[in-house]
Amino acid sequence: MKRREDLRSLYSEKVMEHFQNPRNVGEMESPDGIGHVGNPVCGDIMELYIKVKDDIIIDAKFKTFGCGAAIATSSMVTEMVKGKTIEEALKISNKTVAEALDGLPPIKMHCSALAEEALRLAIEDYLAKPKRKEE
Amino acid sequence: MRRIYLDYAATTPTHPLVLKAMLPWFTDGFGNPSSIHSFGRESKGAIEEAREKVAGLVGAKSDEIVFTGSGTEADNFAIKGVAYAKEHKGKHIITTAIEHHAVIEPCKFLEKRGFKVTYLSVDRDGLVDLEEVEKAITDETILISVMHANNEIGTIEPIQEIARIAKDREICFHTDAVQTVGHLPVDVDELKVDLVSISAHKFCGPKGVGALYIRKGTRIVPFMHGGEQEHGQRASTQNVPGIVGFGKACQLAEQEMGQEKERLETLRDKLINGILNRIDHVHLNGHPTQRLPNNVNISLEFVEGESILLNLDLVGIAASTGSACSSSVLEASHVLLALGLPHESAHSSLRLSLGQETTEKDVDYVLEKLPQIVKKLRAMSPLYKPGRK
Numbered sequence: 001m002k003r004r005e006d007l008r009s010l011y012s013e014k015v016m017e018h019f020q021n022p023r024n025v026g027e028m029e030s031p032d033g034i035g036h037v038g039n040p041v042c043g044d045i046m047e048l049y050i051k052v053k054d055d056i057i058i059d060a061k062f063k064t065f066g067c068g069a070a071i072a073t074s075s076m077v078t079e080m081v082k083g084k085t086i087e088e089a090l091k092i093s094n095k096t097v098a099e100a101l102d103g104l105p106p107i108k109m110h111c112s113a114l115a116e117e118a119l120r121l122a123i124e125d126y127l128a129k130p131k132r133k134e135e
Numbered sequence: 136m137r138r139i140y141l142d143y144a145a146t147t148p149t150h151p152l153v154l155k156a157m158l159p160w161f162t163d164g165f166g167n168p169s170s171i172h173s174f175g176r177e178s179k180g181a182i183e184e185a186r187e188k189v190a191g192l193v194g195a196k197s198d199e200i201v202f203t204g205s206g207t208e209a210d211n212f213a214i215k216g217v218a219y220a221k222e223h224k225g226k227h228i229i230t231t232a233i234e235h236h237a238v239i240e241p242c243k244f245l246e247k248r249g250f251k252v253t254y255l256s257v258d259r260d261g262l263v264d265l266e267e268v269e270k271a272i273t274d275e276t277i278l279i280s281v282m283h284a285n286n287e288i289g290t291i292e293p294i295q296e297i298a299r300i301a302k303d304r305e306i307c308f309h310t311d312a313v314q315t316v317g318h319l320p321v322d323v324d325e326l327k328v329d330l331v332s333i334s335a336h337k338f339c340g341p342k343g344v345g346a347l348y349i350r351k352g353t354r355i356v357p358f359m360h361g362g363e364q365e366h367g368q369r370a371s372t373q374n375v376p377g378i379v380g381f382g383k384a385c386q387l388a389e390q391e392m393g394q395e396k397e398r399l400e401t402l403r404d405k406l407i408n409g410i411l412n413r414i415d416h417v418h419l420n421g422h423p424t425q426r427l428p429n430n431v432n433i434s435l436e437f438v439e440g441e442s443i444l445l446n447l448d449l450v451g452i453a454a455s456t457g458s459a460c461s462s463s464v465l466e467a468s469h470v471l472l473a474l475g476l477p478h479e480s481a482h483s484s485l486r487l488s489l490g491q492e493t494t495e496k497d498v499d500y501v502l503e504k505l506p507q508i509v510k511k512l513r514a515m516s517p518l519y520k521p522g523r524k
Contacts, residue, residue: 011445019445025515036517043439043459043467043482047517063517065479067441067460071515 012102015072022075028061033126035118044070044111048118050081052126057081057089062118069108073097073115086123092116138451139497143429143490144286144314145455149380150339150491156383157341160376168373169364178375185382189346192385193312193331194322201347201368202378206313206334208358209347210237212369213309213330216355217278218245221307225275231255231263231292232473233285237332238311239469242280251275259474260422261290268300276306283312283321283331287457287470287486288421289430291315298327307353313337313345314427317388319396329353335377339491340384344377391491399428399489402498406431406487409502414509420471420484429489432457434471434480437519438512443485446508452501457484479518 011019028049038045044066051059060078064071077097081089094112098104104112140148160181166174168182183197190197203209218228230242232254242252253271255263263281272279279301284291294310301308309330312321316331317338323331331348335341349355349368361370411417416436435443440456447454457468459482467481476484487501513519 016445019442020449022515040478040482041467043478045517063515065437065482065516065518066439067458068445070439070460071442 010105011068011072012104014100014102015068015104018072018075018101019068022071024059024061024075024078025063026061027063028059031061031122032129033122033124035121035123035125037114037118037121038066042110043067044114046070046074046114046118048074048078048115048122050119050122050126052086055085055087057084057086066111066114067108069104069111070114072101073104073112074118076100077115077119081119086127089119090123092119136451137500138453139493139500140453141487141489141493141497141501142453142455143493144337144427144486144488146336146342147339147490148492149336149341150384150387152387153340153380153383157376157380160379164375168375169362178373182373182375182378185378185385188382188385189333190348192321192389193316193333193348194324195348196351198366199323199349199351201349201365202373202381203345203347203358203369204343204371204374206311206332206337206345207235207237209313209332209334209345210235210311211241212347212358213332213355214238214241214278214280215245216358217307217309217330217353218250219356220354221277222250225273225277226250227253227273227275228278228280229253229255229268229271229276230280231257231282233257233261233288233290233470234280234282235286235311235313238280238282255281257290257473260425261285261288261420261470261474262422262425263292263297265293265296265300268297272300272304272306276304278307278309280309280311283310283315284319284427285421285470286314287468288432288474289314289426290422291319291425291427294328295326302327317384318392318428320392323348323350330355335381335384338384338388341377341380344374344381346381395491396428399493402489402493402495403428403431405495406489406498406501407433409498410505413502413506418480420474420476427488429493431487431489433485434476434483435485435509436480436483437516438509439482440484442512443508446512447504450504450508452504455486455488457486458482 031049032052035048062074064074094116098112166178168179186197313334329350334345359370420432440458441460471481
């Protein structure tokens with residue numbers, strides 16, 4: 001149908017799927033790490049929460065104020081980190097997130113950079129809490 | 136799925152009668168209006184008839200109408216044309232911070248070439264302050280340009296009063312009336328304006344054609360140089376079918392304007408009040424009463440405009456936003472920021488503009504769908520803290 005095609009010319013089907021049914025939305029009770037990025041001027045604000053056990057990210061959640069691409073990349077990055085070790089999670093880049101979504105329009109690549117940044121900050125926040133790490 | 140078009144401020148569908156009037160001028164009436172032979176004379180007759188209709192709609196004489204390729208071209212013509220014609224007299228232009236890019240960008244272009252431009256601020260409703268206009272005038276001022284009504288927030292400016300100030304000081308006055316001509320009564324003598332930009336596709340005419348009204352005696356440099364078309368003001372073989380369609384759209388607007396204005400105002404207010412009643416943390420942008428009959432612009436706090444648009448599109452509703460995320464330059468609307476809105480509110484804006492095919496059922500459909508969309512997006516917004524005031 002014409003209408004669907006029109007939407008696809010804007011965002012990939014995968015982006016639209018994650019945008020319509022975002023995974024892992026919400027805040028987390030007592031997270032092990034929080035990443036907060038963005039500013040109101042650019043129009044994207046992202047909060048990412050992780051729960052870590054034995055060096056493995058066992059859960060991730062997000063809250064995002066932003067466009068379709070920002071919401072889809074938030075959803076995708078939380079999916080991607082689950083079950084990964086901290087070391088593996090740090091290797092996730094904005095490019096891999098965008099690729100997992102079958103690409104983003106060039107002007108929206110900064111949204112995936114934001115998701116990468118939020119993840120990195122959440123991990124740094126976790127690593128800065130030595131006590132919990134030893135538990 | 137039903138599709139509801141609520142972006143009439145962006146463009147309108149060409150009226151069937153307009154299209155019908157245009158069609159013969161693509162085929163049988165293909166002559167060049169500058170040609171002497173009968174083919175040419177027929178085309179010439181058609182554009183002169185259209186010119187009379189356009190002139191008639193705004194109370195002008197037909198030789199004061201110059202056809203252009205768009206509203207943007209008319210704005211460029213007015214700003215640069217007057218600037219070049221009067222630069223020996225002075226190099227100061229006054230306009231507003233909320234003009235369309237078609238006015239702001241030519242002004243910025245002139246600034247790079249030694250002109251000084253004052254961009255008047257507006258109040259929270261988008262109105263220009265008359266005292267500010269007076270204060271901005273200097274001996275160097277050669278042109279004042281203030282839009283009749285704003286395309287984003289719908290606020291209608293006190294053009295008559297501003298034009299009077301300009302006239303008292305013998306300063307040329309231009310208004311971008313792209314959003315009002317065909318929708319509201321515009322009379323060039325009543326408003327006392329020297330230059331008026333008009334666009335056909337904003338009121339059911341075809342795209343690719345507009346006009347600049349130039350009051351007799353106004354000094355202005357031609358926009359295009361070449362042949363002697365349009366009294367030498369705008370060289371180019373005229374877009375005959377487009378111009379004929381433009382004329383027809385003006386004729387239809389003249390007949391339907393009054394009734395349509397009331398009908399749209401009723402629907403507009405139903406939509407505004409419905410949204411304000413159904414969704415919390417919402418405010419109206421633009422003047423509550425002094426606004427275009429078809430314009431609704433609201434900020435839905437804590438949710439971003441593009442994600443609202445995408446969700447509306449998925450249920451068949453076409454709208455627009457002033458959010459940075461939906462613009463190619465990733466900047467929030469300069470109009471909303473000029474109102475003093477914080478960036479978050481500008482990013483949260485939604486414009487619904489109604490038109491001739493909008494029905495009460497469409498309004499009800501939006502009122503049913505929009506609250507669900509906002510609820511869903513707020514649930515994932517880090518800015519939304521339920522329960523807070």
